Amino acid sequence: xxxxxxxxxxxxxxxxxxxxxxxxxxxxxxxxxxxxxxxxxxxxxxxxxxxxxxxxxxxxxxxxxxxxxxxxxxxxxxxxxxxxxxxxxxxxxxxxxxxxxxxxxxxxxxxxxxxxxxxxxxxxxxxx
Amino acid sequence: xxxxxxxxxxxxxxxxxxxxxxxxxxxxxxxxxxxxxxxxxxxxxxxxxxxxxxxxxxxxxxxxxxxxxxxxxxxxxxxxxxxxxxxxxxxxxxxxxxxxxxxxxxxxxxxxxxxxxxxxxxxxxxxxxxxxxxxxxxxxxxxxxxxxxxxxxxxxxxxxxxxxxxxxxxxxxxxxxxxxxxxxxxxxxxxxxxxxxxxxxxxxxxxxxxxxxxxxxxxxxxxxxxxxxxxxxxxxxxxxxxxxxxxxxxxxxxxxxxxxxxxxxxxxxxxxxxxxxxxxxxxxxxxxxxxxxxxxxxxxxxxxxxxxxxxxxxxxxxxxxxxxxxxxxxxx
Numbered sequence: 001x002x003x004x005x006x007x008x009x010x011x012x013x014x015x016x017x018x019x020x021x022x023x024x025x026x027x028x029x030x031x032x033x034x035x036x037x038x039x040x041x042x043x044x045x046x047x048x049x050x051x052x053x054x055x056x057x058x059x060x061x062x063x064x065x066x067x068x069x070x071x072x073x074x075x076x077x078x079x080x081x082x083x084x085x086x087x088x089x090x091x092x093x094x095x096x097x098x099x100x101x102x103x104x105x106x107x108x109x110x111x112x113x114x115x116x117x118x119x120x121x122x123x124x125x126x127x128x
Numbered sequence: 129x130x131x132x133x134x135x136x137x138x139x140x141x142x143x144x145x146x147x148x149x150x151x152x153x154x155x156x157x158x159x160x161x162x163x164x165x166x167x168x169x170x171x172x173x174x175x176x177x178x179x180x181x182x183x184x185x186x187x188x189x190x191x192x193x194x195x196x197x198x199x200x201x202x203x204x205x206x207x208x209x210x211x212x213x214x215x216x217x218x219x220x221x222x223x224x225x226x227x228x229x230x231x232x233x234x235x236x237x238x239x240x241x242x243x244x245x246x247x248x249x250x251x252x253x254x255x256x257x258x259x260x261x262x263x264x265x266x267x268x269x270x271x272x273x274x275x276x277x278x279x280x281x282x283x284x285x286x287x288x289x290x291x292x293x294x295x296x297x298x299x300x301x302x303x304x305x306x307x308x309x310x311x312x313x314x315x316x317x318x319x320x321x322x323x324x325x326x327x328x329x330x331x332x333x334x335x336x337x338x339x340x341x342x343x344x345x346x347x348x349x350x351x352x353x354x355x356x357x358x359x360x361x362x363x364x365x366x367x368x369x370x371x372x373x374x375x376x377x378x379x380x381x382x383x384x385x386x387x388x389x390x391x392x393x394x395x396x397x398x399x400x401x402x403x404x405x406x407x408x409x410x411x412x413x414x415x416x417x418x419x420x421x422x423x424x425x426x427x428x429x430x431x432x433x434x435x436x437x438x439x440x441x442x443x444x445x446x447x448x449x450x451x452x453x454x455x456x457x458x459x460x
Contacts, residue, residue, distance in 0.1 A: 005429050006263050007203035015432040021251045022435060028445055029242040031453045032233075034460075049299070050233050050458040052242060054448035066226050070306065082456035089172040 033059035036077040045077050151176045168294035171237040182365050184238045191231035192249045192256035196430050198224040200264040216313045223306045233458045234295040250435050259342045261424030268335035274314025280346045282307050283377045292364035322388040337393045344411040347374040378406040
């Protein structure tokens with residue numbers, strides 16, 4: 001190629017012929033890791049995305065570049081995407097909340113009604 | 129930044145039509161009802177074959193555009209005028225590469241591997257934004273790219289962020305947040321030239337004249353000839369028509385150029401007060417298609433540089449690779 005680039009660095013490269021394509025093999029770009037970001041000490045780590053890396057150590061390095069370069073970050077976790085175990089999306093209905101399960105919720109217990117009723121009925125103590 | 133309204137489509141659609149016939153009409157109805165309610169579609173959900181194919185193309189080409197788009201700007205890192213501009217440009221180029229990674233991940237959730245996408249880019253099967261087939265001749269070009277191309281990209285990305293595919297929307301939210309810095313630093317650098325010495329002004333005007341046609345091409349062919357259909361709009365893959373986005377861009381940014389005393393090389397360019405829409409000379413669409421198909425000034429150089437990086441980096445990737453790793457797609 002007659003190299004006419006405006007970039008002197010490109011002109012210094014020995015560029016091959018574009019008509020002779022190379023093939024990237026499956027797996028060459030490594031494996032996928034999910035990334036969890038912690039904004040401040042004591043906060044939950046939250047899933048923010050993923051990176052490609054050959055091992056967990058490099059996954060952390062790439063995660064820092066990708067997800068830690070702007071907003072506040074004090075810690076990151078990475079875990080191989082293949083190691084994530086999740087429920088089937090089709091089973092979503094098993095999480096449906098039965099309205100009659102208020103016995104599981106704080107709102108299912110109305111103590112103030114009883115306390116107020118009790119106080120109203122109680123004989124007031126005579127004035128000293 | 130991103131490639132605008134034009135999504136390159138493969139000419140042979142025969143196989144696709146056969147696949148589409150296998151879409152279960154009942155599932156399709158549920159899918160379409162979910163989208164019309166504003167729900168997001170997630171990776172494991174059922175989706176029509178055509179939805180998957182179009183989204184893969186869209187996100188993949190967006191990812192390629194981020195990576196290739198960093199090349200004309202990266203050229204100028206070593207020659208940026210001053211330390212602050214150099215720092216900002218390095219940060220911007222790093223952001224663009226990061227955006228490419230986010231988008232490749234989003235595309236992978238649809239089932240296409242990272243390697244297959246890179247192979248399709250290198251062989252020319254998969255396209256990237258046409259604007260990056262033009263060279264950045266002077267520093268003024270970098271300011272025009274940083275301000276106007278990024279502005280155009282933001283118009284597109286803000287629209288797409290409201291689309292129906294969850295992983296793409298989440299990637300775009302993060303991207304748009306960072307693009308606001310790109311736009312601001314580009315505007316700042318452009319204003320420095322526009323309010324500078326006569327030589328700086330002339331350099332900027334020259335760059336603007338050269339970039340105007342590629343910028344008008346950015347959002348893709350006019351609606352009257354664009355084949356991208358109502359179906360993509362209904363499925364919230366495409367969020368606004370090419371002409372709508374172009375009009376929105378002109379409406380916001382042409383006044384910002386005119387107020388600096390700059391001119392644009394189109395005597396017909398003006399806003400029609402009655403319709404509220406901008407009118408302009410139709411750019412050369414034959415040239416647009418010629419450049420997409422490899423005939424632009426930098427197509428060869430861009431792909432050769434990308435290919436060089438892939439080849440020269442191979443031994444590092446291989447040395448670090450563990451062939452026994454159990455591989456998977458991103459989960460979300």
